Amino acid sequence: xxxxxxxxxxxxxxxxxxxxxxxxxxxxxxxxxxxxxxxxxxxxxxxxxxxxxxxxxxxxxxxxxxxxxxxxxxxxxxxxxxxxxxxxxxxxxxxxxxxxxxxxxxxxxxxxxxxxxxxxxxxxxxxxxxxxxxxxxxxxxxxxxxxxxxxxxxxxxxxxxxxxxxxxxxxxxxxxxxxxxxxxxxxxxxxxxxxxxxxxxxxxxxxxxxxxxxxxxxxxxxxxxxxxxxxxxxxxxxxxxxxxxxxxxxxxxxxxxxxxxxxxxxxxxxxxxxxxxxxxxxxxxxxxxxxxxxxxxxxxxxxxxxxxxxxxxxxxxxxxxxxxxxxxxxxxxxxxxxxxxxxxxxxxxxxxxxxxxxxxxxxxxxxxxxxxxxxxxxxxxxxxxxxxxxxxxxxxxxxxxxxxxxxxxxxxxxxxxxxxxxxxxxxxxxxxxxxxxxxxxxxxxxxxxxxxxxxxxxxxxxxxxxxxxxxxxxxxxxxxxxxxxxxxxxxxxxxxxxxxxxxxxxxxxxxxxxxxxxxxxxxxxxxxxxxxxxxxxxxxxxxxxxxxxxxxxxxxxxxxxxxx
Amino acid sequence: xxxxxxxxxxxxxxxxxxxxxxxxxxxxxxxxxxxxxxxxxxxxxxxxxxxxxxxxxxxxxxxxxxxxxxxxxxxxxxxxxxxxxx
Numbered sequence: 329x330x331x332x333x334x335x336x337x338x339x340x341x342x343x344x345x346x347x348x349x350x351x352x353x354x355x356x357x358x359x360x361x362x363x364x365x366x367x368x369x370x371x372x373x374x375x376x377x378x379x380x381x382x383x384x385x386x387x388x389x390x391x392x393x394x395x396x397x398x399x400x401x402x403x404x405x406x407x408x409x410x411x412x413x414x415x416x417x418x419x420x421x422x423x424x425x426x427x428x429x430x431x432x433x434x435x436x437x438x439x440x441x442x443x444x445x446x447x448x449x450x451x452x453x454x455x456x457x458x459x460x461x462x463x464x465x466x467x468x469x470x471x472x473x474x475x476x477x478x479x480x481x482x483x484x485x486x487x488x489x490x491x492x493x494x495x496x497x498x499x500x501x502x503x504x505x506x507x508x509x510x511x512x513x514x515x516x517x518x519x520x521x522x523x524x525x526x527x528x529x530x531x532x533x534x535x536x537x538x539x540x541x542x543x544x545x546x547x548x549x550x551x552x553x554x555x556x557x558x559x560x561x562x563x564x565x566x567x568x569x570x571x572x573x574x575x576x577x578x579x580x581x582x583x584x585x586x587x588x589x590x591x592x593x594x595x596x597x598x599x600x601x602x603x604x605x606x607x608x609x610x611x612x613x614x615x616x617x618x619x620x621x622x623x624x625x626x627x628x629x630x631x632x633x634x635x636x637x638x639x640x641x642x643x644x645x646x647x648x649x650x651x652x653x654x655x656x657x658x659x660x661x662x663x664x665x666x667x668x669x670x671x672x673x674x675x676x677x678x679x680x681x682x683x684x685x686x687x688x689x690x691x692x693x694x695x696x697x698x699x700x701x702x703x704x705x706x707x708x709x710x711x712x713x714x715x716x717x718x719x720x721x722x723x724x725x726x727x728x729x730x731x732x733x734x735x736x737x738x739x740x741x742x743x744x745x746x747x748x749x750x751x752x753x754x755x756x757x758x759x760x761x762x763x764x765x766x767x768x769x770x771x772x773x774x775x776x777x778x779x780x781x782x783x784x785x786x787x788x789x790x791x792x793x794x795x796x797x798x799x800x801x802x803x804x805x806x807x808x809x810x811x812x813x814x815x816x817x818x819x820x821x822x823x824x825x826x827x828x829x830x831x832x833x834x835x836x837x838x839x840x841x842x843x844x845x846x847x848x849x850x851x852x853x854x855x856x857x858x859x860x861x862x863x864x865x866x867x868x869x870x871x872x873x874x875x876x877x878x879x880x881x882x883x884x885x886x887x888x889x890x891x892x
Numbered sequence: 893x894x895x896x897x898x899x900x901x902x903x904x905x906x907x908x909x910x911x912x913x914x915x916x917x918x919x920x921x922x923x924x925x926x927x928x929x930x931x932x933x934x935x936x937x938x939x940x941x942x943x944x945x946x947x948x949x950x951x952x953x954x955x956x957x958x959x960x961x962x963x964x965x966x967x968x969x970x971x972x973x974x975x976x977x978x
Binding site: 413882 | 900903904907908911914915918922923924927928930934936939940941942945946948949950952953954956957959960961964965967968971975976977978
């Protein structure tokens, strides 16, 4: 059977599965819709969190980025996993004990202020919208390459599927589809990785294969070989980066803290029964995520070595079929500058003739390694699972922010449960529409804005939540000014250096040598400092709020999540 | 301070102590071994891996997973000791 037939079969089967689950577990109340009724088991929640977290970026792009960045790519590996330690130790158990529906719920109640709630809602909306646009684009790319449909048609098919199960099932439908999506995406990621690891090193475990010797009888370690190839072509050694130490440090910190502050991840921990379950399910989530995150750097090494061996200094006319396939998508381009018919892939920009998009490395990897057709189709199904699961989780945060935090808590507190549920569904529908629009007409700054989402979460939510739990005397004036200063500082720095506003600037003008991607860590520190200084000059929080803090520190008696 | 209050304070203090220890390890394996001391550790090689590079792309992630499960165990025991388990 051809790759295309296999893709239709696998994608069709997985989609049928997701829709079946959504119909079976549709939401009957706002509680079902926001927190899946609060009765999700730690393992199911761990799997759902893992699928929710691992987006098209983790599945499709990350290994490719590491492939080209080498050691510098470690910021994503450590940043996007280390955040879970912060989440498990500093946030998840206490927020579960607090027992409400959304992150703005916590900020609004803990800081006894509508202003704080609205600031939190705005942050949640910005973070989630920028993210979801990227997911829709990912769906489009997979459809266009593997099913030969137009990229826009791909986005629309994705929209319809997400709309169907997010609007119908709410958190309940999403949770159980995400469990299925985790299984699909991890299987799809591991199968080719294991195949290639055996092919190149003879070791079936990619994490070990990465540090083994090559299978070609030379006895050379794979990483040494790649370091050698990279320096030969004028690149940095693969295992040594080119970014400065300060910047690596700052980016890693910003990604960790940003991960812990992302509302669509935090909200998953409202769905379990007890505080104990929240801790355990954070551990399980990271374990399940780590399977992919420790395999990705191995895939990066295999793919890069394979790629260099296949293309470097070879005749263009001898290139395999996959090369032509990807050229058609425009993600791979060859420009024979010296007209010798051979491909020069080198660091020197004037001499380099091959441009490769990061995303190809995972998607084309099975083809480059000549794996069977069903494995290639499996990767397509996995990429779709990763993109759809994350999109659905984000859409839920958006709809809950509107229906619960704005309509119910600010504009119309007397709204009935049934009416609120319909507002939530309406908001989800509108959000899918907007996300789809950005997926079809991606603004040029999508990539820049995704980094902004992490920086924003780091600069706003994380300090406010941590102080709310660990600093009983923290008051609304401190928290609000901290969040506002943090966000504005972050927005200023990003727009200045990414979009050239406020006079723009180049790398030489970076503050403390820190890139916009890493600036979230500085903005976060600013948030903490401002909050603590303002606190000194403003009144203590009321006694009943201090009692709430005492109470969330004790794990027992968590009860059920409630919106009232 | 009431008996109940005392118990809650003691529980919280122990919890914060655990957090400090676990987060210190979290910091050492990632920011320490994977970034600040990466070059020094790279002098050591285990199989095909330079040690600092291994910590940055593999080791720190394994330690993160272990840290959360250690935390879960410690806290479950602590909950039981103070009668907060359910």
